[in-house]
Structure formats: structure tokens, C-alpha cells
Amino acid sequence: MIRLSGRMRSALIIGGQGIRARKLRTALSMVSIFLGVLAVVVVQAGAEIVRQAALADLELQLGKDGTVQMYFPPTEKGAAAVLETLRGRGDALAQMSTSAIIGEPNTQPVNPGGAPFNDSAQGPAWATEGGGAVSMACDDQGFCRPIDVGPDTGAPRGAAIQLELRVLTGDVRRFIPYQVEAGRWLDFTGSPSMSPRIVVNREAAEGLARHRVPAELHVEGTTANPTPQIVGVVDDGNGQPTAYVWSEDLFNWLPGPAEQAEWVRGSMQVMLAPTAGEVERVLRARLVSAGVADNSVQTHVINVRKNIAEQLKLLRLVFLGLAALVLLIGVAGILNVGLATVGERVEEFALRRAVGTPRTLLAGIVLAETLLTGLFTAALAIGLSAAALRIGVTLLHRPEPFLQNIVFPWQAAVAGVVAGLVAGLLGGLIPAVRAARIPIATVMRA
Amino acid sequence: MTLIELDGITKTLKGQQKPRTILDGVDLTVESGQSVAILGRSGSGKSTLLSVIGLFDRADGGRYLLEGRDITRLPERRAAALRSASFGFVFQRFFLLKHLTAAQNVAMALVNGQGWLPRRRRRAKVMAALEQVQIAHLAKQRPAKLSGGEQQRVAIARALVRDPRVLLADEPTGALDTETGNLVIDALLAATERGCGLILVTHDRDHAAKMARVVRLTDGVLAPVLPEPAAPTVPALPVVHS
Ligand SMILES: Nc1ncnc2c1ncn2[C@@H]1O[C@H](COP(=O)(O)OP(=O)(O)O)[C@@H](O)[C@H]1O
Ligand SMILES: [Mg+2]
Numbered sequence: 001m002i003r004l005s006g007r008m009r010s011a012l013i014i015g016g017q018g019i020r021a022r023k024l025r026t027a028l029s030m031v032s033i034f035l036g037v038l039a040v041v042v043v044q045a046g047a048e049i050v051r052q053a054a055l056a057d058l059e060l061q062l063g064k065d066g067t068v069q070m071y072f073p074p075t076e077k078g079a080a081a082v083l084e085t086l087r088g089r090g091d092a093l094a095q096m097s098t099s100a101i102i103g104e105p106n107t108q109p110v111n112p113g114g115a116p117f118n119d120s121a122q123g124p125a126w127a128t129e130g131g132g133a134v135s136m137a138c139d140d141q142g143f144c145r146p147i148d149v150g151p152d153t154g155a156p157r158g159a160a161i162q163l164e165l166r167v168l169t170g171d172v173r174r175f176i177p178y179q180v181e182a183g184r185w186l187d188f189t190g191s192p193s194m195s196p197r198i199v200v201n202r203e204a205a206e207g208l209a210r211h212r213v214p215a216e217l218h219v220e221g222t223t224a225n226p227t228p229q230i231v232g233v234v235d236d237g238n239g240q241p242t243a244y245v246w247s248e249d250l251f252n253w254l255p256g257p258a259e260q261a262e263w264v265r266g267s268m269q270v271m272l273a274p275t276a277g278e279v280e281r282v283l284r285a286r287l288v289s290a291g292v293a294d295n296s297v298q299t300h301v302i303n304v305r306k307n308i309a310e311q312l313k314l315l316r317l318v319f320l321g322l323a324a325l326v327l328l329i330g331v332a333g334i335l336n337v338g339l340a341t342v343g344e345r346v347e348e349f350a351l352r353r354a355v356g357t358p359r360t361l362l363a364g365i366v367l368a369e370t371l372l373t374g375l376f377t378a379a380l381a382i383g384l385s386a387a388a389l390r391i392g393v394t395l396l397h398r399p400e401p402f403l404q405n406i407v408f409p410w411q412a413a414v415a416g417v418v419a420g421l422v423a424g425l426l427g428g429l430i431p432a433v434r435a436a437r438i439p440i441a442t443v444m445r446a
Numbered sequence: 447m448t449l450i451e452l453d454g455i456t457k458t459l460k461g462q463q464k465p466r467t468i469l470d471g472v473d474l475t476v477e478s479g480q481s482v483a484i485l486g487r488s489g490s491g492k493s494t495l496l497s498v499i500g501l502f503d504r505a506d507g508g509r510y511l512l513e514g515r516d517i518t519r520l521p522e523r524r525a526a527a528l529r530s531a532s533f534g535f536v537f538q539r540f541f542l543l544k545h546l547t548a549a550q551n552v553a554m555a556l557v558n559g560q561g562w563l564p565r566r567r568r569r570a571k572v573m574a575a576l577e578q579v580q581i582a583h584l585a586k587q588r589p590a591k592l593s594g595g596e597q598q599r600v601a602i603a604r605a606l607v608r609d610p611r612v613l614l615a616d617e618p619t620g621a622l623d624t625e626t627g628n629l630v631i632d633a634l635l636a637a638t639e640r641g642c643g644l645i646l647v648t649h650d651r652d653h654a655a656k657m658a659r660v661v662r663l664t665d666g667v668l669a670p671v672l673p674e675p676a677a678p679t680v681p682a683l684p685v686v687h688s
Contacts, residue, residue, distance in 0.1 A: 005562065006559065006560070006561050006562030007559040009557075009562055010557045010558060010559040010562070011559065013557050014557065017545065017546065017550075020545075021545035347541060348543055351541045351543070351554075352554070352558065353526070353529075354500070354502065354529065354535050355529065355530060355535070355554060355555040355558050355604070356526050356527065356528075356529040356530020356531070356555070356558045356559075356560050357526065357530075357558040357559050357560075358522075358523060358526045358527075358559055358560075359522065359526070361558075361559040439502075439503075440497070440502035440503070441493070441497045441502050441503060443535075443537050443539075443541055444493040444496070444497060444502075444537060444616055445493075
């Protein structure tokens with residue numbers, strides 16, 4: 001132990017003296033591998049940021065990894081069994097969706113079909129021959145599709161907006177990480193409220209703010225229009241106006257049992273936490289006893305991370321390959337400098353061996369000097385990239401929450417350190433072996 | 447006590463053309479505190495012999511005992527430890543590292559991965575060694591600022607700093623003028639008073655004469671050199687002014 005630490009200390013002193021005596025060479029070595037290490041860091045950082053962005057995006061659409069989705073044929077009895085089983089549960093939920101209109105009764109919504117509110121996405125409305133109205137909604141990519149807005153009631157277009165209403169039996173944020181931007185999220189405990197509490201997404205919030213519609217909620221299939229309380233705004237990554245409501249708050253307003261509404265069973269989606277295996281079994285059993293064929297009940301586990309990693313793998317590999325090539329050129333540089341240095345230090349190494357320095361230690365010192373050079377370079381490249389990322393994010397000044405939360409990915413730092421060490425190792429190995437092979441008798445042949 | 451015992455040491459160097467036997471059965475015994483001078487023509491193999499004794503290289507045949515221990519075939523790892531602990535080397539060219547101060551050059555023999563001394567004890571040893579060769583005041587100088595004699599004395603301090611059992615000096619005065627050469631020889635001899643053996647390779651008969659024994663290497667074999675009768679003194683000629 002003492003011997004080892006003595007060696008380490010000796011190596012540190014000798015290596016330090018060597019680097020100090022050859023600052024210019026060390027700097028040249030650093031220059032030669034800097035670009036390569038930087039390239040590796042930038043590629044890793046870029047890939048990681050893209051991956052995180054894609055992940056955040058997909059998680060908002062599909063759900064967190066491990067979430068189990070369950071599919072089954074839409075039958076009234078089945079839907080009833082699901083609603084009953086999942087009532088009050090935290091680890092599993094059913095989500096149903098329908099179209100809803102908030103605003104003055106009997107007016108046409110300003111965005112028929114629940115289209116986004118930004119003007120470019122709003123298409124013209126045409127009267128069709130059948131007397132019904134069809135609206136064209138165009139999205140950001142320029143795809144347009146007709147939306148049936150129902151028979152033309154001749155109602156004036158006025159102060160109402162149409163949106164997608166997602167009805168939840170439990171807290172969906174356990175499965176999908178919606179960001180609460182204002183107010184609060186829904187409360188799925190306690191007793192239901194007579195005026196349904198709803199949370200809207202950004203797009204819906206914008207529509208509500210722009211069109212100042214009266215608070216009256218018309219949901220397909222309800223006979224009376226409740227007055228909703230809008231309790232919060234979330235970012236759900238969805239460009240269409242959307243609102244979320246607790247099923248207990250809403251189902252009171254349905255004329256009969258919920259499962260009798262066509263949209264309830266037709267749009268039912270079930271999500272289960274990875275830990276809810278028991279619920280999954282119970283649910284399956286109840287569905288089967290409600291007359292659903294066992295083999296038609298299917299589950300799917302969300303694995304966004306893996307999918308994205310696989311998609312990005314090739315791209316990352318190609319860029320890393322290019323970076324490695326640049327690094328390799330740098331290694332040739334550091335190797336060149338290293339060999340020249342050993343050639344210059346032949347006498348020093350022979351002398352050090354003469355006074356008893358073991359050859360392994362000498363080889364270790366030469367290697368340690370280039371490894372240190374690699375580490376310094378990595379630190380420099382990582383620092384530079386991190387600073388550039390910071391400055392870039394500030395300059396972009398986009399209100400994207402994802403960009404605001406962006407940090408320099410640790411994977412890129414690790415890759416940089418590894419690249420620096422590998423370059424140091426490749427560049428230092430041959431000089432180290434040469435240093436160890438210098439015959440001591442060199443000092444006698446003057 | 448017998449320090450070094452060489453018994454029929456042979457060494458053949460594989461040159462470019464045909465192998466040459468440089469040492470052809472060298473016998474040599476050195477006692478603790480004894481000084482031995484080795485004379486011999488250039489190329490006779492004196493440095494080769496020193497490099498076998500100093501474990502820079504191994505003999506091809508024969509037997510080498512150091513303080514009674516057979517070290518003829520020592521693995522390199524243990525040879526390095528022994529070079530550090532038992533031998534001190536002084537070369538014709540001083541071989542100081544020019545980026546280090548005199549003190550750091552001496553400390554180099556302590557910072558060699560063989561054991562560890564804390565900074566203060568290292569410093570004390572370095573200063574004592576510099577003191578021994580009377581150049582403690584030059585501790586902070588770099589070699590470029592030192593004269594040849596001073597540089598060689600730094601090298602001797604480096605050889606002495608670990609209190610070696612044997613000092614090996616290969617033509618240490620070859621690059622120095624007579625006066626500084628004498629200083630260097632005196633510094634080496636002073637070490638033998640503390641029980642250290644000294645093997646000095648030299649071309650200078652006066653320096654050789656200061657050693658307890660003188661041997662000559664010829665045709666790969668060592669033979670004792672008998673003390674020569676003192677040369678007749680020639681009276682100085684009077685200086686003539688024109
Ligand atoms: N590495 C070597 N390879 C081949 N021959 C060598 C080598 N080193 C020395 N010699 C030869 O060995 C002989 C003895 O050299 P050396 O021991 O240096 O003699 P000295 O020190 O007495 O001048 C010389 O002829 C020299 O040319
Ligand atoms: Mg010689």
C-alpha cells in the first residue's frame with residue numbers, strides 16, 4: 001500500500017515536472033485532439049437533447065414508459081364493468097373523449113369541429129348540398145380535412161368554442177406528464193361537484209381568452225348544460241383545444257348510466273400503472289364475465305425510450321463515426337508529439353532508470369502525461385459546449401418549456417471524458433512502450 | 447566486509463557484424479570503504495564492466511555477489527530496487543536534467559517510485575548531500591548556471607543522497623580541468639570514509655593513484671597495476687625575458 005502510494009506520488013511529481021517543462025508541447029497535443037473530442041461531445045449532446053425532446057413529446061402523447069394500455073371491444077356491459085372496477089383507483093384509469101361546446105347555447109362555435117384557433121389553421125366553411133355544413137380544418141403542415149359540423153341549424157356563429165373533452169376516471173398525470181401552467185390540476189378525490197371542474201389545455205385557454213364565451217358547457221348526449229368551473233390550464237402538447245374533466249363530475253349530467261352513451265364506450269381507453277398487475281387481472285376477469293372474449297382483451301406496454309433510442313441509434317452512430325475519424329487524426333498528432341518527446345527525453349529516462357525508477361513507472365508516467373492532456377482537453381471541450389448551449393438557449397429565447405429546462409446532458413460529458421482518455425491512451429501507448437525500452441547504458445555512451 | 451565479488455564475469459556484445467567478447471572472465475573483489483581505480487584503453491570494456499556491476503546490464507557468465515548475495519541473474523524489477531538502494535552513479539557527462547534545479551536533480555534519486563519520503567525529510571536529505579560536496583548554496587540554481595565542476599558535484603550529491611553501498615564513477619573527471627577534477631575526486635573519496643565502496647574508471651594516473659587499489663582492463667581481463675616509481679622531478683627552467 002505504502003509502496004503503491006509512493007509510486008503514485010513519484011509518478012505525479014515526475015509527470016508534473018514533465019508537463020511543466022514542456023508546456024508548449026502539451027498545448028500542441030491538446031490542440032491536435034481538441035476538435036475530435038469536441039466533435040464527440042457535440043454529437044453526444046445533440047443526440048441526447050434530440051432524444052429528450054422526442055421523449056418529452058412522445059410521453060405527452062403516449063404516456064410514460066411502463067404504462068400498460070388495455071384494449072377491448074366496446075360493449076355496454078364491458079364499459080360498465082370497467083367503470084365500476086376503476087372507480088376511485090389511483091393506479092389505473094379509463095379515459096373517454098367526446099366533443100363539447102363551451103359558450104352560448106344554440107350558437108355555432110367559432111371553431112367548428114374543435115379546430116385550433118390560430119387563423120391560418122381555420123379554413124372556410126362551405127354549405128353542402130345536403131343542407132348540412134362542412135368545415136375544412138387545416139393544420140400546421142397544410143393538411144386539410146373536412147369536418148362535419150352537423151346539420152346546419154341556422155344558428156348564428158357566436159360566442160362558443162368547440163373542444164375535445166377528455167373524461168377521466170382517475171389522475172391521468174400519473175401516466176402522462178402534463179405540465180400545469182396555471183391554476184391547478186383536477187382533484188380526483190372527494191365528492192363530485194355539481195358544476196363540473198374542468199382543466200383546459202393551452203389552445204383551449206387561448207380560445208376562451210380570445211372569444212370571452214359565457215360559461216356553459218354543452219356535452220354531446222347531455223340534456224342539460226352544466227356551468228363548468230375552469231380550474232387550471234395545462235400544457236398537454238396538443239394543438240387542438242382540449243379540456244379535461246373528472247368522470248364523477250360529468251356523469252351526473254348524463255340522462256342514464258354512463259355506459260349507455262355511445263361515446264363513453266366507443267372512446268374508452270384504459271391505462272394501468274406498471275404495478276397494477278392485480279387490477280389488470282381483475283379487469284380482465286370482469287370483462288370476460290361481462291361477455292367479452294378473453295382473447296380480444298389485449299394489452300400493450302408503452303416503451304417510448306427504447307423506441308426512440310432505436311430510431312436515433314443509426315443517426316448517432318453515423319455522427320459518432322465522423323467524430324471518431326476527426327479524433328483519430330488528432331490521435332496521430334498527439335502520437336507524433338509524444339514520440340518526439342520521448343526521443344528528446346531518452347537520456348532523462350535512461351538516467352531515471354539508472355537511479356532505480358522501475359520501467360513500468362516510466363511507461364506509466366509517459367502514459368499519464370498524455371492521459372492528463374486528454375482529460376484537460378475533454379474538460380475544455382465540455383466546458384465550451386456547455387457554455388455554448390447556455391448561450392444558444394438564451395439567444396433563442398423561445399418560450400418552449402422544454403428548451404427552458406434544457407441542461408447539458410451528462411452523457412455528453414462522459415463521452416467527452418472517454419474520448420479524451422481514449423485519445424490519450426492511443427497517443428501515449430507507443431511512446432510509453434518506447435520509454436520503457438530505453439537501455440540504461442545510454443548514459444554511459446557519451 | 448566483502449562488498450563486491452566478481453568471479454569470472456563474461457559479457458559478449460552482439461555487434462553489427464560478429465559478436466564481440468568484451469569481458470572475458472573478470473575477477474574483482476571490493477571491500478566496504480575500499481576504493482578501486484580501473485584503467486584501460488578506450489573501448490576496452492570499462493563502461494561495460496561498470497554497467498554489469500551497477501546492474502544496468504547482466505553478465506552472460508560468471509558469478510556476481512553483492513554483500514554475499516548472488517545477484518548474477520536478478521530480474522529487472524529487483525535490479526531497479528537494488529540500483530536505487532545500493533548503488534550511486536556518476537558519469538562523464540553529468541546528466542543533470544536542465545529543467546530542474548540542483549536540489550530537484552538530487553531529489554530525483556529519491557523520487558523514483560522506490561519508497562516514499564515526505565517532502566521535509568526529502569529536503570533535509572538533499573541538503574545534506576549537497577553539503578557533503580560543498581555546494582549547498584547552489585541548491586536553487588539550474589544546471590545552465592553552474593560550472594562543470596559544480597554540475598559534477600551535483601551529480602555526486604545525487605549519487606550519495608540515498609547513502610549507497612557502492613559508488614560507481616565512469617570517467618567523472620573526463621570533462622573537467624585538472625583542478626576541478628581533483629575536487630571531484632576528493633568528494634568521491636570522502637564518501638569512502640563513511641564505508642562506501644568506490645569504483646572509479648579513469649584515464650588519469652594521478653587520480654588512480656589516490657585510490658587504494660588500481661587495476662587495468664586488458665583483453666577482457668582485470669590485472670593489478672603495481673604502483674609506479676615516482677617520476678623524476680625536473681627543475682623548473684628560469685624564465686628568460688627578451
Ligand atoms: N550497445 C553496444 N553494442 C555493440 N557494441 C558495443 C555497445 N556498447 C559498446 N560496444 C562496444 O563495446 C566495446 C566496449 O565499450 P565500452 O565498455 O564503452 O569501453 P570503454 O568504456 O572501456 O571505452 C567497444 O568496442 C564498443 O564499441
Ligand atoms: Mg567508457
